[in-house]
Amino acid sequence: MKQKTETKAAAFNHSPVVYAVGLGPGARDLLTPRAEEILKSCTVIAGYSTYLKLFPDLLEGKKIIESGMTHEIDRCKAALEAALEGEKTAVISSGDAGIYGMAGLLLELTEIPRYASVDIQIIPGITACIAGAALAGAPLMNDFCCISLSDLMIPQEKILKRVQSAACGDFVTALYNPGRQGRLAMMTHAIRIFRESAGKNLPVLVLHDIGRINELVHLSDLDHFPYSEINMTTLVIIGNSDTLVRNGRFYCKRGYPIEKQETFSV
Amino acid sequence: MKQKTETKAAAFNHSPVVYAVGLGPGARDLLTPRAEEILKSCTVIAGYSTYLKLFPDLLEGKKIIESGMTHEIDRCKAALEAALEGEKTAVISSGDAGIYGMAGLLLELTEIPRYASVDIQIIPGITACIAGAALAGAPLMNDFCCISLSDLMIPQEKILKRVQSAACGDFVTALYNPGRQGRLAMMTHAIRIFRESAGKNLPVLVLHDIGRINELVHLSDLDHFPYSEINMTTLVIIGNSDTLVRNGRFYCKRGYPIEKQETFSV
Numbered sequence: 462m463k464q465k466t467e468t469k470a471a472a473f474n475h476s477p478v479v480y481a482v483g484l485g486p487g488a489r490d491l492l493t494p495r496a497e498e499i500l501k502s503c504t505v506i507a508g509y510s511t512y513l514k515l516f517p518d519l520l521e522g523k524k525i526i527e528s529g530m531t532h533e534i535d536r537c538k539a540a541l542e543a544a545l546e547g548e549k550t551a552v553i554s555s556g557d558a559g560i561y562g563m564a565g566l567l568l569e570l571t572e573i574p575r576y577a578s579v580d581i582q583i584i585p586g587i588t589a590c591i592a593g594a595a596l597a598g599a600p601l602m603n604d605f606c607c608i609s610l611s612d613l614m615i616p617q618e619k620i621l622k623r624v625q626s627a628a629c630g631d632f633v634t635a636l637y638n639p640g641r642q643g644r645l646a647m648m649t650h651a652i653r654i655f656r657e658s659a660g661k662n663l664p665v666l667v668l669h670d671i672g673r674i675n676e677l678v679h680l681s682d683l684d685h686f687p688y689s690e691i692n693m694t695t696l697v698i699i700g701n702s703d704t705l706v707r708n709g710r711f712y713c714k715r716g717y718p719i720e721k722q723e724t725f726s727v
Numbered sequence: 728m729k730q731k732t733e734t735k736a737a738a739f740n741h742s743p744v745v746y747a748v749g750l751g752p753g754a755r756d757l758l759t760p761r762a763e764e765i766l767k768s769c770t771v772i773a774g775y776s777t778y779l780k781l782f783p784d785l786l787e788g789k790k791i792i793e794s795g796m797t798h799e800i801d802r803c804k805a806a807l808e809a810a811l812e813g814e815k816t817a818v819i820s821s822g823d824a825g826i827y828g829m830a831g832l833l834l835e836l837t838e839i840p841r842y843a844s845v846d847i848q849i850i851p852g853i854t855a856c857i858a859g860a861a862l863a864g865a866p867l868m869n870d871f872c873c874i875s876l877s878d879l880m881i882p883q884e885k886i887l888k889r890v891q892s893a894a895c896g897d898f899v900t901a902l903y904n905p906g907r908q909g910r911l912a913m914m915t916h917a918i919r920i921f922r923e924s925a926g927k928n929l930p931v932l933v934l935h936d937i938g939r940i941n942e943l944v945h946l947s948d949l950d951h952f953p954y955s956e957i958n959m960t961t962l963v964i965i966g967n968s969d970t971l972v973r974n975g976r977f978y979c980k981r982g983y984p985i986e987k988q989e990t991f992s993v
Contacts, residue, residue: 481865490764491851495756534983557853557867559860561981565868568978569985581976583861585757587823587851594825595849599747601823602831603881604889606872606898614982615869623870623896630892631885632872710847712834715827716880717800719835 477544477579480551481558481567483586486672487515491592496584500551507540508553515555524548537566541576556588561609561637589696590635593668596678598710600633600666600698610647611638617647624651628658633704633713636697645688648697655699656683664700666711671696680706743810743845747830749823749852752938753781757858762850766817773806774819775799781821790814803832807842822854827875827903855962856901859934863944864976866899866932866964876913877904883913890917894924899970899979902963911954914963921965922949930966932977937962946972 480499485491500506500519507526526543528536537552544550554562564583570576594601606627612620627634634655639648655663667679667687673694681687683699691697700706703713746765751757766772766785773792792809794802802818809816820828830849836842860867872893878886893900900921905914921929933945933953939960947953949965957963966972969979 485759488761490761491759493751493757493759493853495754498756534985557857557861559857559865560867560871561869562865564861564865565978565981566983566985568864568973568976569980569983572973573985577974581864583865585853585857585861587759587853588857591823591825591851591854591857595823595830595851598834598847599825599828599830599849601826601873602828604872604874604886605826606870606893606896607867608870619897620870623898626892626896626898627872629895630872630889632889632892707834707838708843710834712831714835715831717832717835719800719832719839 477547478549478582479540479544479567479579480582480584481562481564482551482553482584483557483559483562483588484512484515484553484555485587486556486589486592488672489516491587491672492516493584493586496586499584500553503549503551505540505543505548505550506553507536507543507550509536512553512555533563533566537563537570541567541570541579544579545576554586557586558583559585560588560607589637589671590698593666593671593696593698596668596671596676597666597680597698599712600700600704601635602713602715603633603703605633605635607635607637609637610640610651612647620647621650621654624654625658628655631701633701634699636699639691639695639697641691641693642689645691648688648691652683652686659683659702663702664704664706664711666698666700667691668696668698670694680709680711743813744815744848745806745810745833745845746817746848746850747824747828747833748817748819748850749825749828749854750778750781750819750821751853752822752855752858754938755782757853757938758782759850759852762852765850766819769815769817771806771809771814771816772819773802773809773816775802778819778821799829799832803829803836807833807836807845810845811842820852823852824849825851826854826873855903855934855937856964859901859932859937859962859964862934862937862942863932863946863964865978866966866970867901868979868981869899869967869969871899871901873901873903875903876906876917878913886913887916887920890920891924894921897967899967900965902965905957905961905963907957907959908955911957914954914957918949918952925949925968929968930970930972930977932964932966933957934962934964936960946975946977
């Protein structure tokens, strides 16, 4: 069916907008006030089912566009349609909407003429590597990078070239989407690349269900990487040559000239 | 003077703790509820003068440990001393405390025997590249890295090797601390490296005073890099080969199979 040219939004005399909202890792007190305010003010909220369940009170009285994984395009299009119909609409992502979230897809969809009039506003959130790092210490203290190991949309060679570059540059590296049981080939390649590039063992942080009730931090290393633990909610942070593990805390020195034996005179 | 072995904290029968709190970029509604709650509950707050001014209401009735830049070690030691004295103490950083903030230094200082008993808790915040990205679109949509160009504590060769690796891996790259007028040598090197590695011009995002009243977004590119604009509050994001600039928005495609000419049937 051909779409109407005059939308309800136009009739309402405001330009249609979709908010791409990052929810943070899942803990309510890491949801920003800005995100909460926007969600409260929206009439339609679209999201992946798991994320919609995080803060049920914020969904009360809203129209919900719910779908499973791999339905991202349909979900975002439905949200854009709702905005054209005059609804104040949010599409939620866990973490930050702009890091492996829905912000990019929404912007990309506005290249379709039908959606060109929709303004996409991005509301930032705390991404998994920041929340996970805080649990364990300060692994991201110096330069770091984020790589998704999911090969659904990016060719494996491109991902592995990035892993190689990260290892070569001695970056601390947060690996998103490390895989799941039976699909750990990319993770296995990554561990091998870091091992070969560093020429030595490096500390590794394995984080499960960051910000959720089953949150778990596991300090490990390249030589003892716990493949059997990895699942869809795992984030892996590979340390670099400056990473220290002391008293169960995982951190990188920033380089301040500290005298370690010094006592403080008071 | 030799320190007392029994501190007030011990006498109070709770273990001393210092919270490393990330304030986010500076907008009040991007300060997390967790950070706000912790700051309210603390009796001592330590920070760089500029950051202490961000949320003055949260400082009311607190003892303040204030110092300028380059006094990070003294400030953190003073905070650790306060914790040993029984004060509930926070050290604030802008952005995230674990990304170029004070979390790493505090953890490192607990290697000094006097501070070994102090528990360092990190409260995450929204770092500048996430807040800045949200202003401009979704530049960090795919893999990205963060590099500080400050050579105060890291040798220039190490920084430039990271820049080279980031360019080689076709990462989107957020450059923190790009320099200031008269000290832009590292920035100049970085632009040259990205230009040579890409073999073509790339979009560049120049962000000033993110989250503050003078917030400004400038879409530029490697060939027209606005050196004269760069100052201490600038963040630079270099796009990669997948970065698009469309209608003033800056984003990376995630790789979803979108039919661009498609119309949506309703």
